[in-house]
Amino acid sequence: MFLKLISFLWIMLISISCHSQESKIWENFILAKDKGTEPILPDFSYAGYKYSEEEIPFLKYKTFDVTTFGAIPNDTKSDKSAIKKAVEAAENNGEGIIFFPKGKYYINTKEDDQSSIEISSSKIIFRGENKNTTLFFEKDLPPSDPKKLWTSPSAIKVTASQKNEILTTIVADARRETYNVTVKNASKIKKGDWVILKVQNNSQDIVEKDIYPLKLDPAWTSYIDNGVKVNEHHQVANVDGNIISFVEPIHYNIQSKHDWKVTSFKHVNHVGFENITFEGNWLKKFVHHRSAQDDGGWKILSISKAINSWIKECRFVNVTNCVTFSSSAACTAINVTIEGNLGHNAINTSGSTGILMANINDIAGMHHSIGAGGGSTTGTVVWRSKYAAHTCFESHASQPRCTLLDNVEGGFFQGRAGGARKNLPNHGRYLVLWNFKETDEAENDFRFIATDTWFWRMVPPILVGFHGAGTTFKKDEVQIIESLGKPVTPESLFEEQLKLRLGKLPEWIKQTKNNNY
Numbered sequence: 001m002f003l004k005l006i007s008f009l010w011i012m013l014i015s016i017s018c019h020s021q022e023s024k025i026w027e028n029f030i031l032a033k034d035k036g037t038e039p040i041l042p043d044f045s046y047a048g049y050k051y052s053e054e055e056i057p058f059l060k061y062k063t064f065d066v067t068t069f070g071a072i073p074n075d076t077k078s079d080k081s082a083i084k085k086a087v088e089a090a091e092n093n094g095e096g097i098i099f100f101p102k103g104k105y106y107i108n109t110k111e112d113d114q115s116s117i118e119i120s121s122s123k124i125i126f127r128g129e130n131k132n133t134t135l136f137f138e139k140d141l142p143p144s145d146p147k148k149l150w151t152s153p154s155a156i157k158v159t160a161s162q163k164n165e166i167l168t169t170i171v172a173d174a175r176r177e178t179y180n181v182t183v184k185n186a187s188k189i190k191k192g193d194w195v196i197l198k199v200q201n202n203s204q205d206i207v208e209k210d211i212y213p214l215k216l217d218p219a220w221t222s223y224i225d226n227g228v229k230v231n232e233h234h235q236v237a238n239v240d241g242n243i244i245s246f247v248e249p250i251h252y253n254i255q256s257k258h259d260w261k262v263t264s265f266k267h268v269n270h271v272g273f274e275n276i277t278f279e280g281n282w283l284k285k286f287v288h289h290r291s292a293q294d295d296g297g298w299k300i301l302s303i304s305k306a307i308n309s310w311i312k313e314c315r316f317v318n319v320t321n322c323v324t325f326s327s328s329a330a331c332t333a334i335n336v337t338i339e340g341n342l343g344h345n346a347i348n349t350s351g352s353t354g355i356l357m358a359n360i361n362d363i364a365g366m367h368h369s370i371g372a373g374g375g376s377t378t379g380t381v382v383w384r385s386k387y388a389a390h391t392c393f394e395s396h397a398s399q400p401r402c403t404l405l406d407n408v409e410g411g412f413f414q415g416r417a418g419g420a421r422k423n424l425p426n427h428g429r430y431l432v433l434w435n436f437k438e439t440d441e442a443e444n445d446f447r448f449i450a451t452d453t454w455f456w457r458m459v460p461p462i463l464v465g466f467h468g469a470g471t472t473f474k475k476d477e478v479q480i481i482e483s484l485g486k487p488v489t490p491e492s493l494f495e496e497q498l499k500l501r502l503g504k505l506p507e508w509i510k511q512t513k514n515n516n517y
Contacts, residue, residue: 073103140297202227351375374398
């Protein structure tokens with residue numbers, strides 16, 4: 001009887017010790033939302049297509065079958081011209097599905113020119129047939145500047161052709177995680193517009209606050225010369241006199257003395273890529289910065305100046321760079337696998353706001369895996385995703401801020417975040433790792449303010465429920481560390497913030513959680 005009692009108590013003790021803890025920082029977020037005070041955590045729930053309130057739709061635009069424009073799958077001859085003709089026809093129509101019947105389509109063959117396939121209109125979707133469609137990029141595209149290895153163009157480019165313009169200036173301070181700004185003249189702005197809140201200022205006070213507790217390094221010339229840069233993309237919810245209200249919260253404390261501006265945001269929308277394998281011919285052993293081929297020869301897809309656009313149910317095989325979202329907002333990459341030969345970049349953001357990367361599986365383990373790039377990108381969310389243990393998440397300097405890695409599994413170590421020395425730190429304030437599972441070897445007293453190398457500097461992050469290998473951290477180099485070695489409740493910050501905002505969890509979220517990618 002005594003032994004049974006001891007066994008029961010031991011089982012209960014194990015059960016209690018393994019049970020996740022309720023997060024105190026989450027309680028702070030709920031309380032702050034209720035009282036209208038400033039929360040510690042950013043609200044990441046607005047990331048993704050239609051702010052993740054809706055599932056990405058299966059749209060039924062007019063179909064433009066590439067085979068009717070001259071493409072012949074599997075014949076090893078170039079289909080590039082036929083694809084461009086299909087895109088042109090769809091754009092002239094005002095919308096369209098560029099449809100690829102099953103088979104392998106050849107692009108950038110030896111006979112091809114070195115141009116990109118460009119999309120500059122809204123409502124254009126590349127759609128494969130039941131995941132049996134492959135776009136094969138035979139040759140790499142050379143860099144536009146041979147001295148700059150990273151300047152190879154993307155094989156497929158999405159962008160709006162119009163230029164943004166300054167609309168007005170901000171004349172009053174506004175706190176982060178609020179929704180309103182007061183401007184000098186709101187006459188050019190109306191409900192439903194998309195705008196950008198911008199600042200570029202190298203005043204000592206704004207720079208020091210931006211990187212605190214880091215000290216400005218003389219080698220960080222981008223900060224010294226140009227200062228703090230912010231480019232937050234927002235949709236206008238209402239205009240009342242000269243007060244503009246936004247759908248989503250501001251993520252940066254605005255002080256009007258720093259010359260904040262509101263510009264227009266010209267964009268395309270509802271551009272999508274679905275059920276396609278993008279396959280390159282990158283078969284060499286990757287060496288970082290060895291050649292233009294290594295750094296970007298098979299740079300496949302760039303989505304720029306876009307909103308409510310997506311990549312879903314796609315594969316990338318033997319490429320050097322998969323996808324970059326630049327100067328975009330409210331876009332989603334979901335159910336994507338990266339396979340084959342190791343390359344340079346997986347999926348990243350640059351100068352964008354609210355990009356969601358959901359259910360991404362980087363099996364190849366790209367040198368820079370999924371995460372936030374540069375260009376003062378804000379509000380990137382990597383949710384329920386995996387990458388190989390031999391690499392680490394991306395954080396490519398040039399002032400990324402407010403990034404959430406939520407239920408991400410993979411390697412975790414210094415040095416793999418990228419960026420030129422002049423553009424450091426690698427990440428600014430509010431890098432949040434929530435229930436991150438480390439799969440490489442443990443480290444003791446892991447540092448974010450490193451002293452033994454120049455290429456790893458981060459403003460102290462927020463670590464909640466970090467577990468897996470057993471890594472420990474220097475407490476003076478993290479903003480908050482909670483429940484080290486054990487996951488917390490709620491399991492997913494992104495899900496709980498979305499649920500709190502909407503009152504319930506959208507069905508597509510539940511389905512994605514059960515999708516074993």
